[in-house]
Amino acid sequence: MIEWDAAKIKAFQTTLLDWYDRAGRDLPWRHDQEPYHVWVSEIMLQQTQVQTVIPYYERFMDWFPTLKALADAPEERLLKAWEGLGYYSRVRNMQRCARQLINDYDGQWPQTAAELTELIGIGPYTAGAIASIAFGEAVPAVDGNAYRVFSRLLEIDADVAKPQTRTVFERAISRIISRERPGDFNQAIMDLGASYMTARQPDSAHSPVKAFNQAYLDGVEAQYPVKTKKPRPVPVAYVAVLATMADRWLMVQRPSTGMLANLWTVPLLAVTDLDLADDATDAELLHAVTTTFTKDYQLTLTDVQLVSGRPVTHTFTHQKWTIRLVRATVQPADLAYFDGRAVTEKQLAALPMPKVQEKVFVRYQAETKDR
DNA sequence: GAGGCGTGGTC
DNA sequence: TGACCAAGCCT
Structure with a gap:
């Protein structure tokens, strides 16, 4: 100096x-x-x-x-x-x-x-x-x-x-x-x-x-400047559950602390919480999603199916998310105990959502059009 | 004091 | 793709 x-x-x-x-x-x-x-x-x-x-x-x-x-x-x-x-x-x-x-x-x-x-x-x-x-x-x-x-x-x-x-x-x-x-x-x-x-x-x-x-x-x-490097983002796998009740999407608010605090997403299930074997089949995945979802949200999923195509990926500063998409429906009567919102397409626009959620919706629309 | 915390752009 | 960068702060 x-x-x-x-x-x-x-x-x-x-x-x-x-x-x-x-x-x-x-x-x-x-x-x-x-x-x-x-x-x-x-x-x-x-x-x-x-x-x-x-x-x-x-x-x-x-x-x-x-x-x-x-x-x-x-x-x-x-x-x-x-x-x-x-x-x-x-x-x-x-x-x-x-x-x-x-x-x-x-x-x-x-x-x-x-x-x-x-x-x-x-x-x-x-x-x-x-x-x-x-x-x-x-x-x-x-x-x-x-x-x-x-x-x-x-x-x-x-x-x-x-x-x-x-x-x-x-x-x-x-x-x-x-x-x-x-x-x-x-x-x-x-x-x-x-x-x-x-x-x-x-x-x-x-x-x-x-x-x-x-x-x-x-x-x-x-x-210059002298700067040491930061560690790479760690991989994290999720399943996004795109669930509808009539013409409404099920949305949940993230916790008030931590990543994306208080923002809204579709329900995201951490794959590590699904207790799946490394070589689990798609059917086993969907079964685990159904039971875990019911346990987490007190809602019964029907017509659960995997949305075809590549997973959505999104890289944060310290985490790299890989998200598989699952489509399902729920029964209206169940919503009484749902800790979230069932919103119309129009109401969706008022919810603050992170970029990764936008990617999930965009991918879903791309995968389901003409079907 | 190291690590958590988003997104968009460049190479 | 991955790595790195861009007017940081909080715990």
Whole structure:
């Protein structure tokens, strides 16, 4: 890691901010410095690309224009607004944070990063982003862009996959950040990280800060940032039960904790819970599905059949699901004890569902048309 | 502090 | 396909 003197720091600030004034992106959440707007955008942008976020942000502001609207929203509507964005605890934590602000802070945002970190769902990065952008506090906002940009500029060799590395970057950036325009400085770093200083195939030769990019000047840019690899997703097998009662689909809500919390899917049975031998036949599978389904949902399945075709696969960060599809019907009288909903096609649209559920429906329709 | 927690895009 | 990446936080 190299050090910059005061003159070089000043020159870097000027170069970076001049470029940002000239070429910074016009994004919907940059039209003002409302902390609510900054906050919503920053939460959406966690692990998510700008192009994906823009339409979600516009709709979110339409549905929940104020902190109070968000605090008062039904969770189903909230999750619907987030449907397809992933990491769904983000939006549930946002509502908890909105209520926290209203109840404990008189509806007023605290204005320092140190205080913002106390709020639910706001960690070191988001606190720095809100404090600098909305309130002008000269604090770093260390995200993936900052790791990428500053590891190259300063040849920082610390492993960015390790939590304690963040403090290394915070200390370095704290010395370099503009005291006059900290919010613009942090956003300029993000724009730089999304344009010239990308993860793959950076274009440092044309970067406005190439003269400050030590790794580039030394021809070792490809080495940065240093990051250890994550383990591969573990395989998990399910059977999806597409069950109807008259013209209604049987849908169940996932538990309030863990993966896809509180989202809706068709009943999913873990194959490990079916107690099947490795060489089990389709008939044995369907029998096990029928008995397990009855035990789990107090419903009797009839006309149980395997939907032909390949299983649906869906890869999460840490799990790879393989889902076989089973079609069945249930008797209306049984629904009294069903812990879920029997919904029409139209009602289905109001339920927040994960992407993997959409894949299951799409596959089912593809397999059953013209039959 | 390692692992849980989504999705879309690129190579 | 699989591997990796993209404005992280929580437990």
